[in-house]
Amino acid sequence: xxxxxxxxxxxxxxxxxxVLRDCSFxxxxxxxxxxxxxxxxGKSTFLRICALLEAPDKGEVNYLSGSNILRKDIVLxxxxxxxxxxxxxxxxxxxxxxxxxxxxxxxxxxxxxERVNRILEFVGLIHKKNQNALTLSSGExxxxxxxxxxxxxxxxxxxxxxxxxxxxxxxxxxxxxxxxMRKEGKPIIITTHDKVQAERLADRLLIMQNGKIIS
Amino acid sequence: xxxxxxxxxxxxxxxxxxDKELLGIIFLSLNVSGTALVISTLIGxxxxxIIGLKRFPGRGFIISLLNTFMGLPPVVVGLFxxxxxxxxxxxxxxxxxxxxxxxVAAQTVLAFPIVASLCHSAIVNVNPIIKQASVxxxxxxxxxxxxxxxxxxxxxxxxxxxxFGRVMAEVGAILIxxxxxxxxxxxxxxxxxxxxxxxxFELALALGIILLIISFLINILLHIIQRKGRLKTAI
Numbered sequence: 350x351x352x353x354x355x356x357x358x359x360x361x362x363x364x365x366x367x368v369l370r371d372c373s374f375x376x377x378x379x380x381x382x383x384x385x386x387x388x389x390x391g392k393s394t395f396l397r398i399c400a401l402l403e404a405p406d407k408g409e410v411n412y413l414s415g416s417n418i419l420r421k422d423i424v425l426x427x428x429x430x431x432x433x434x435x436x437x438x439x440x441x442x443x444x445x446x447x448x449x450x451x452x453x454x455x456x457x458x459x460x461x462x463e464r465v466n467r468i469l470e471f472v473g474l475i476h477k478k479n480q481n482a483l484t485l486s487s488g489e490x491x492x493x494x495x496x497x498x499x500x501x502x503x504x505x506x507x508x509x510x511x512x513x514x515x516x517x518x519x520x521x522x523x524x525x526x527x528x529x530m531r532k533e534g535k536p537i538i539i540t541t542h543d544k545v546q547a548e549r550l551a552d553r554l555l556i557m558q559n560g561k562i563i564s
Numbered sequence: 565x566x567x568x569x570x571x572x573x574x575x576x577x578x579x580x581x582x583d584k585e586l587l588g589i590i591f592l593s594l595n596v597s598g599t600a601l602v603i604s605t606l607i608g609x610x611x612x613x614i615i616g617l618k619r620f621p622g623r624g625f626i627i628s629l630l631n632t633f634m635g636l637p638p639v640v641v642g643l644f645x646x647x648x649x650x651x652x653x654x655x656x657x658x659x660x661x662x663x664x665x666x667x668v669a670a671q672t673v674l675a676f677p678i679v680a681s682l683c684h685s686a687i688v689n690v691n692p693i694i695k696q697a698s699v700x701x702x703x704x705x706x707x708x709x710x711x712x713x714x715x716x717x718x719x720x721x722x723x724x725x726x727x728f729g730r731v732m733a734e735v736g737a738i739l740i741x742x743x744x745x746x747x748x749x750x751x752x753x754x755x756x757x758x759x760x761x762x763x764x765f766e767l768a769l770a771l772g773i774i775l776l777i778i779s780f781l782i783n784i785l786l787h788i789i790q791r792k793g794r795l796k797t798a799i
Contacts, residue, residue: 427702
């Protein structure tokens with residue numbers, strides 16, 4: 350059964366500085382949600398809380414399957430993934446980086462090879478599969494990050510500023526990948542501070558300002 | 565001067581002719597230090613990893629203790645291990661004093677803080693995004709830990725090699741707990757000390773040269789590993 354995300358009235362502060370204030374959100378299946386806001390508006394924190402990487406100080410984040418509220422355990426966490434702004438590639442080949450999520454799920458070797466090759470083809474990096482990921486350009490690293498997230502076929506994919514700090518050419522490639530995923534009905538939640546990009550990618554656009562979702 | 569040159573010539577002859585006594589001493593040294601290193605690594609790497617990754621009360625104290633123990637004088641370690649293993653000591657019933665096992669125990673105590681401390685340093689210096697990335701991809705806490713250990717493998721290897729260098733070169737601890745018994749607990753460093761005292765420089769020099777070569781090889785290996793690690797993280 351598919352996964353639904355409901356966020357209700359969450360608050361978050363760091364060192365008594367309020368970052369999120371009374372944020373609520375309901376994720377609609379099969380849509381690309383874009384959260385837009387300036388730097389420091391709280392969108393990354395919001396995404397990290399939605400992806401269960403952090404807990405809110407107040408409020409609730411619930412994942413539902415039908416009418417059941419799911420436990421926030423490793424089984425649930427493995428049904429989603431978040432691509433961090435810096436990606437965080439491992440000191441290994443591009444292939445091994447993308448294979449990571451499958452390897453820790455104890456997927457068979459033949460299936461890993463098949464799925465990783467397919468996804469590397471999809472993001473246009475199959476020719477670099479044996480290259481150490483740390484030697485790739487920032488745009489290519491971002492695409493490795495997307496491939497690494499997509500290969501585990503998450504039921505919800507969170508992308509935190511996927512095109513920040515990459516050049517125009519790679520931005521276009523990454524946007525194309527996101528649009529292809531959108532066409533395939535993959536549920537995605539993206540943060541960006543680029544208004545044009547937000548309008549291009551979004552089925553549903555949320556705007557954050559000073560820690561609140563204002564529309 | 566002539567006696568030094570003569571000593572060198574005779575020592576090279578011992579090395580070239582693969583003298584049986586010389587080989588026995590080298591083999592025992594490598595065996596004792598190698599075993600101590602394996603034990604230190606098996607305990608030190610998980611200990612360094614846990615201290616590096618987990619936050620718990622007393623963590624700072626343990627880190628300070630490990631750093632202090634990195635510079636422990638070998639004779640002090642020898643003394644404590646001697647007291648533990650002596651007939652009236654708490655582990656005296658095991659009858660380990662003046663055996664290679666006692667020497668392994670003393671060298672393990674010496675190498676463990678180096679391996680654990682350098683492993684901890686490597687782990688705390690890893691980019692936090694690596695840990696977060698593995699969590700977001702669905703790794704369990706154990707898988708996160710193994711991922712980080714793999715990331716800092718060059719730093720950990722450097723710690724293990726530094727530990728080996730420390731135990732191979734030490735003389736105080738093994739002299740106290742091993743007793744320097746010929747053919748049983750006599751290793752390279754204790755033989756050098758004894759033969760020098762006796763004025764028998766050939767064997768002492770031969771072992772000194774071999775010890776220097778081992779030290780040199782360890783340093784080259786350390787340099788290669790550090791360079792490889794630096795290159796991969798710098799790109």
